[in-house]
Amino acid sequence: MMRRRAALVVRTAILASSIVLLEIGCRSGLVDSLAVIPPSDMVASMVDQIGSGELNASIATTFSTILLAFGLAVVLGTAGGALIHRLPRLRDVADPLLASYYSVPTFIFYPLLVALLGLGKAPLVVLGILSAAPAVVISMLSGLDSVAPVLMKLARVHRLSPARTLWWIVLPAALPHLFTGFKLALSYALIGVIAGEFILSGTGLGYAISFAYQSFDNRTMYGVMLFVLLVAVVANGILYVWEGRLARRRSRG
Amino acid sequence: MSDLSLENAQSGPAARRRVRAFDAIVLVLAMLALWQAIGSWTHGVAVSPPLQTLTYLSGLLRTWMFWDHAAATLEAFVLAFVLSALIGLALGLLFGVRRFAGEVAEPILAGFYTIPKVTLYPVVLLLFGLGMSAKVAFGVMHGLVPMTLFTLGAVRNLPPVLVRTARVLRLSPERTMRWVLLPACLPDIVNGLRISFSLSFLGVLIGEMFSSQRGLGFLLVNGMAQHNVPLSTAVVTVIVAVAIVANTLMLRAGRRFARRPDAVAK
Numbered sequence: 001m002m003r004r005r006a007a008l009v010v011r012t013a014i015l016a017s018s019i020v021l022l023e024i025g026c027r028s029g030l031v032d033s034l035a036v037i038p039p040s041d042m043v044a045s046m047v048d049q050i051g052s053g054e055l056n057a058s059i060a061t062t063f064s065t066i067l068l069a070f071g072l073a074v075v076l077g078t079a080g081g082a083l084i085h086r087l088p089r090l091r092d093v094a095d096p097l098l099a100s101y102y103s104v105p106t107f108i109f110y111p112l113l114v115a116l117l118g119l120g121k122a123p124l125v126v127l128g129i130l131s132a133a134p135a136v137v138i139s140m141l142s143g144l145d146s147v148a149p150v151l152m153k154l155a156r157v158h159r160l161s162p163a164r165t166l167w168w169i170v171l172p173a174a175l176p177h178l179f180t181g182f183k184l185a186l187s188y189a190l191i192g193v194i195a196g197e198f199i200l201s202g203t204g205l206g207y208a209i210s211f212a213y214q215s216f217d218n219r220t221m222y223g224v225m226l227f228v229l230l231v232a233v234v235a236n237g238i239l240y241v242w243e244g245r246l247a248r249r250r251s252r253g
Numbered sequence: 254m255s256d257l258s259l260e261n262a263q264s265g266p267a268a269r270r271r272v273r274a275f276d277a278i279v280l281v282l283a284m285l286a287l288w289q290a291i292g293s294w295t296h297g298v299a300v301s302p303p304l305q306t307l308t309y310l311s312g313l314l315r316t317w318m319f320w321d322h323a324a325a326t327l328e329a330f331v332l333a334f335v336l337s338a339l340i341g342l343a344l345g346l347l348f349g350v351r352r353f354a355g356e357v358a359e360p361i362l363a364g365f366y367t368i369p370k371v372t373l374y375p376v377v378l379l380l381f382g383l384g385m386s387a388k389v390a391f392g393v394m395h396g397l398v399p400m401t402l403f404t405l406g407a408v409r410n411l412p413p414v415l416v417r418t419a420r421v422l423r424l425s426p427e428r429t430m431r432w433v434l435l436p437a438c439l440p441d442i443v444n445g446l447r448i449s450f451s452l453s454f455l456g457v458l459i460g461e462m463f464s465s466q467r468g469l470g471f472l473l474v475n476g477m478a479q480h481n482v483p484l485s486t487a488v489v490t491v492i493v494a495v496a497i498v499a500n501t502l503m504l505r506a507g508r509r510f511a512r513r514p515d516a517v518a519k
Contacts, residue, residue: 007356103500115299
């Protein structure tokens with residue numbers, strides 16, 4: 001415990017001092033001011049833009065797209081995982097596909113999706129699902145595999161209906177795996193949607209960053225960038241803490 | 254469900270393999286049919302059908318222009334991958350052996366792994382300028398962290414008896430590294446290499462798609478912008494094929510190392 005606290009302190013110190021160093025470097029002209037602006041300016045720019053409401057529309061578009069993609073990925077992924085688990089023959093062919101799925105840069109399908117579905121929300125949602133759903137499928141499969149046979153026997157002894165078996169036995173037993181999958185799915189959906197907006201789109205936070213970059217508006221660019229990164233880090237952090245709490249509750253019984 | 258697997262087990266591994274091969278062929282045919290359906294349904298405005306794409310691709314492979322772009326991507330990718338692998342391996346071994354440094358660094362690395370790095374690409378462009386070095390840097394940003402994390406995890410989960418044996422034999426740190434740590438971690442390192450391979454490839458391609466004048470990513474976006482659908486479909490096909498083949502080879506290599514008789518049972 002002491003050790004973990006010490007690691008936390010050292011980590012915070014390293015991060016804080018690198019921010020301070022960057023600030024000093026930028027102010028003293030050691031770092032090219034055309035490339036990087038001082039961190040305090042980044043924060044100021046972020047606060048300005050959020051306060052003035054300039055970003056509201058972009059924030060709404062981006063996060064609704066991410067949530068839609070994430071929700072659909074979870075639904076499709078769990079359903080797909082359950083289906084594949086039920087059919088061993090399908091599983092035999094699906095396993096190698098899933099194993100190499102993430103080696104294919106899904107992102108390269110984005111231009112095709114734009115041509116197929118038009119510029120807008122649809123290709124971004126599909127891109128988000130394409131990057132997130134397989135993670136849910138994989139975690140669903142390993143979750144269902146991890147349900148101990150004795151638990152299923154227990155369900156049979158208690159004569160639970162399939163629906164109640166699922167709710168009371170299978171889901172709680174598979175939850176840790178599923179949760180890892182959901183966590184991955186959220187960050188993949190986030191990455192997919194923002195990357196799509198960044199490369200080819202007319203709305204959203206990713207577009208705001210690339211637009212600011214192309215119009216040499218570094219202050220705006222760094223402000224939006226900081227906001228996106230903060231949201232990503234906070235979202236992942238919340239899930240990480242939640243996962244830890246779930247795991248602890250499980251180990252207590 | 255259990256009945257079916259029992260039946261398969263009884264009918265022998267050869268029959269099972271035949272069923273599996275049959276299913277795999279059906280799956281490939283179904284995917285080709287889907288591709289064809291999307292192609293003909295949209296009248297080829299988004300995706301060109303498989304046959305047309307392959308014909309176009311065989312023509313494309315004979316042009317000098319294609320190989321020029323492919324060489325640009327390959328150069329950036331090889332540099333990015335080699336840098337990610339070497340630096341990641343060194344950092345992973347260091348953080349794995351020095352436990353406290355590992356505890357300090359791991360959450361930072363894991364956090365960096367999950368953020369949308371594409372938003373940082375403008376910073377990379379501003380720092381490195383347009384061109385090869387920015388693409389390489391962006392590839393390294395994607396590939397370095399998984400390599401480090403995998404190596405770190407491998408060293409940390411090492412059976413303590415190995416390290417103790419090395420100490421009993423009074424091996425120097427270098428020889429411990431060479432003869433104990435590296436061989437014991439090899440399967441995990443190969444896995445790290447595999448992930449790092451696909452992510453640095455992704456990084457380089459995104460870099461080329463956003464702002465570049467050369468490379469396969471540029472060719473893809475350019476094909477789209479010029480409404481040259483067969484071109485962009487062909488480029489996507491090439492990229493997917495390369496990624497899958499490389500990944501399969503590395504998966505096999507990883508399994509072989511994990512099964513080696515002198516491999517450590519974990």
